[in-house]
Amino acid sequence: MSVNKNSFKHALAQKQHQLGLWVSLCNAYSAEIVAGAGFDWLLLDTEHSPNDVSGVLAQLQSAAAYPVSAAVRPSWNDAIQQKRFLDIGAQTLLIPYVQNAEEAARAVAGMRYPPRGNRGVGGTMRASHFGRNKNYMHECESELCLLVQVETQEGLDNLEAITRVDGVDGVFIGPADLSASMGHLGNPGHHEVQSAIEDAIRLVRALGKAPGTLTLDTQLARHYMECGSLFTAVGMDVALLAKAADGLVGAFS
Structure with missing residues (x-):
């Protein structure tokens, strides 16, 4: 028995673009619905949704039946949260609010067992097929993926140093918090914010790492892809449901 391929x-x-969807409904049934839609990856969010470890586990299990990768966003850059999500089988984590190389290195440490990191060692968790894979601790690192989220001006100022940290696979540019940090709260479409996002995507790509971002605007998503984004989330399950519900009511108004 071997570690699951990520x-x-x-x-x-391999520089192959991955199309994604944000999943915030915190429900295994709804996660299964979108898992079968054809996206390359789903982001199971615990930062801005009322999700917990057991809820994420159920969503990982429901998505596992489909050819889609499930990433998890902990609520903070915290080794304990990383350990718990990795142990239940998450292989890709998106760590929010990383502002410098030291914080990026801390996130890397949470992905690795000692002596290379500080991930706690468990023997019978889901990630190791409940202990059946005796080599899990020695093999897992090659299949784990760490994405760090840059979403402040300070993070942008340190973007090159963050990107160069060994163990960081990709850098996600967070438009909402970034716009607030740049003085344009609630307006990620502001030209200064957009210019910063585009420049960040190009820099991360030039440094040999994978850049990514999120937008609900189809045209803007395509533009980010043209700039070099390699993992682009193009929608949110909550937004899709709300829009469809509003549209249905509107059809009878």
Whole structure:
């Protein structure tokens, strides 16, 4: 028995664009619905949604039946959260609010067992097929993918140093918090914010790592891809449901 292959990580390494969807409904049934839609990856969010470890586990299990990769965003750059999500089988983590190389290195440490990192050692967790894979601790690192989220002006100022940290596979540019940090709260479409996002995508790509971002605007998503984004989330399950519900009511108004 071997470690599950992380197709998302390998696709990024081969510069193959991955189309994604943000999943915030915190429900295994709805996660299964979108898992079968044809996206390359789903982001199971715990930062801005009422998700917890058991809820994420159920979503990982429901998505596992489909050819889609499931990434998890912890609520903070915290080794304990990383350990818990990795142990239940998450292979890709998106760590929010990384502002410098030291914080990026801390996130890397949470992905690795000692002596290379500080991930706690468990023997019978889901990630190791409940202990059946005796080599899990020695093999897993090659299939784990770390994405760090840059979403402040300070993070942008340190973007090159963050990107160069060994163990960082990709850098996600967070438009919402970035716009707030740049003085344009609630307006990620501001030209200064957009210019910063485009420049960040190009820099990360030039440094040999995978850049990514999120937008609900189809045209803007295509533009980010043209700039070099390799993992682009183009929608959110909550937004899709709200829009469809509003549209249905509107058809009878």
